[in-house]
Amino acid sequence: MVVIDLFSGAGGLTEGFYTQGFEVIAHVEKEKWACETLKTRSCFYYLKNRNDLATYNEYLKNSIDYKTIEKSREIIFKKYPELKMKLEKEVINKAFGNPQEEDGVVSIEEIIELIEDSMKYNNKSSVDVIIGGPPCQAYSIIGRSRMKEKVVEDKRNYLFKYYKEIVNHFSPKLFVFENVPGILTAKNGAIFNEIESEFKEIGYKLMSGKSKNHKENILNSKDFGVYENRKRMILIGVKDDFNMEYPDFLSNAGLVKEDMNTKNVIGDLPALSPGEGEDFKVVSYSYNDKRKLSDFQKLMREDSIGVLNHKARTIKDFDSRNYKMAIEGKMEGKQIYYCDFPDDTRNHKNTHGFLDRFKVHWWTDTPHTIVAHISKDGHYNIHPDINQCRSLTVREAARIQSFPDNFKFEGPRTWQYVQVGNAVPPIMAEVIARTIKQILKEKQT
Template identity: 45%
Template sequence: MMGDLRPIYIDLFAGCGGLSEGFIQSGFTPIAHVEMNKDACDTLRTRSVYHYLKSQNKAELYTNYLKGLIDRNTLWSYAPLSVIESVINKEISEDSLCEIFDKIDNSLGNRAVDVIIGGPPCQAYSIVGRSRDPEKMKRDPRNFLYKYYVQFLKRYQPKIFVFENVPGILSAKNGVHLDNIFNAVRKAGYELEIPKKKFLNAKDFNVLQDRKRVIIIGWKKELSLSYPDFEEKEPQYEILRDLFSDLKKLKNGQGSLGLAPYEKEATAYLKMSRIRNGLDFTTQHIARPNNDNDLEIYRLAVEEWNNGRRLNYSELPRKLITHSNTNVFTNRFQVVNGRGISHTVVAHIAMDGHYYIHPDKTQNRSITVREAARIQSFPDDYFFEGSRTAAFKQIGNAVPVLMAEGIANKIKEML
């Protein structure tokens, strides 16, 4: 799609493409994305068309889509069918493997796969998921999706693979799942080692977010490689000043899925991160509507935060408490740290915005789709298909783009 000399990769459990976008920005070419969620696949297709049009010096056609001048089907029609079909909307299972292999084989032709990337859905490994499940996720079939990942390694024999997941994978079933993954990968002909740092943090990649992830990297046994070194560096930027300051101020329920012109020039961070990347507008800067009760809690939460304290739900005025159990999730309302970096953005942001309250009290709302995407370091021209809720879910599940690019740069050195 973007030149024969670029290393080729397959993205499994691809989500909306955060990991993939980082690899593309690092100079890799995707040959296939496999993802079960339709909205995420539509997002991947739209982004794949963007990259194709950009490679043909026709990026203005994509800009027309963002401006609402053409619809999605028209946009997709500007790219070869192979670009659309490279996104495979299938759940990876015993029943679907042959079909997925056939589609990838058709895309590949006689080329060799250099890298396989991706991470199986993480709920089965997450500490929160296990705490909510009476059986501690022991029977969850997602615990065993790594076996399918290994099937792709056996078939396509990439030089290197990247397996991404939540820190909970280290302790799931007392480490048995991690041991099983390592053993299966070694049997498939790959070597790996436990990294010195058991997980990487997005903030070390200039992402304005405290987000820990386990990144397993493996390589063909005949290659003399080792796990790369990743530097630790605390970002010297702030959410309000450096990430949000050029976006229009909104109240709850305001904003638009369409055009959102910038209010100010790009900050140094927005330029460095390439979140602002050439257009004079973004999209999907839209805030949820809230009831008066929630808005009063948001106001109190920001006041507490500005005074150096986190709001405790059980200590709210009685008239504002709507949940009978005040002892569980006492931090159900949480403010994004405007004077530093954000706490982890997770898929639950699709359910409500209470855990991601905007730090500017005058706006009194939860963060918008675009603000969440920026915290995940997605470029401002990245468009998330589906409803507002679907967009939030895709963003919360994604790997931050800058983190993915940093990992991809290390993989490129290894290759």
């Protein structure tokens, strides 16, 4: 079954479809480092399907500088020279837009041509599923509050139109359009109504869930088996002649037999003080006794030789005091708000909004949502161990998002954080893919 992935990011949604045996023949993504991550992940599955993860692991051990990534990949390309062309064809580092009005974008016609080129390379004549979701900052409640009046004119509100053009051209049986719940209320609901109308024009019915009230169809990744409270809209578009109701995704979610808390997600990872760790090198696990591991940790460690992307930020003295105070508050079962901090540890004048900006992922709580703002600072993602007194590493954030430990995020650490924060949790994506796969197989019989 053939898939096109739009607005791919690091490939969280793709990961779920990979695990279910779909062929993802094209990723369209505008960010360079996300594209490099997609290429590395494509290498992983190419080598895994050939029972040669040893070569992938050799790449991980030698890829210790993002500036020399091409040289590092020669370890793989010397053995599998055909893989270099495969990556060039399938990972399309382009941004949707109007080149006559914007810099750094290409026309929809050029992107369609590049996707068709990849289809030809892969000997595919049709597409079964299109997946992806336009960047969500313009739809999210927090994003809209930060952008204020600029959100009305933000062009990201209309990136779905490019998605529509791809769907119209390649005519898949169905598509998966993932986004934040704020897409329902953007421009007082006008955006969502327009999305529905635009897809209806090209012969697709857009479904948000079982209920006629769209707001009742908001899903939480925790219900899919992801140890994270992360609310999302999973919109499904189907051809008018493809008789299908909204899928019962949760019936395909695995049964979790342990507490979905922070300890069971990151409690086994090496302890770090601020500034310690490695951005690129593979680090050994703290211990390998499976009896000490949670079910989730065992799952994350499968096919992994160690810990990647695990370096702690350095932090300023006054932030360190805030972190300590926030952790001590959680020890007593309290959330410490920004207005509670002493005057000499506050560097923002705003003591009325975003009061929970210093937030701890407490050991016994289900982790809260990881968002891309983690690339700017770690205040909203504080590690629960007061002896470490720091923010989460990329790997810890990735674990919360359910990325396996063998998943390498390429590029500088800031861009690694962006990729993690913007991603669809792979376990959620896997449940979606498994359900879609069942539906497509049933329709074929």
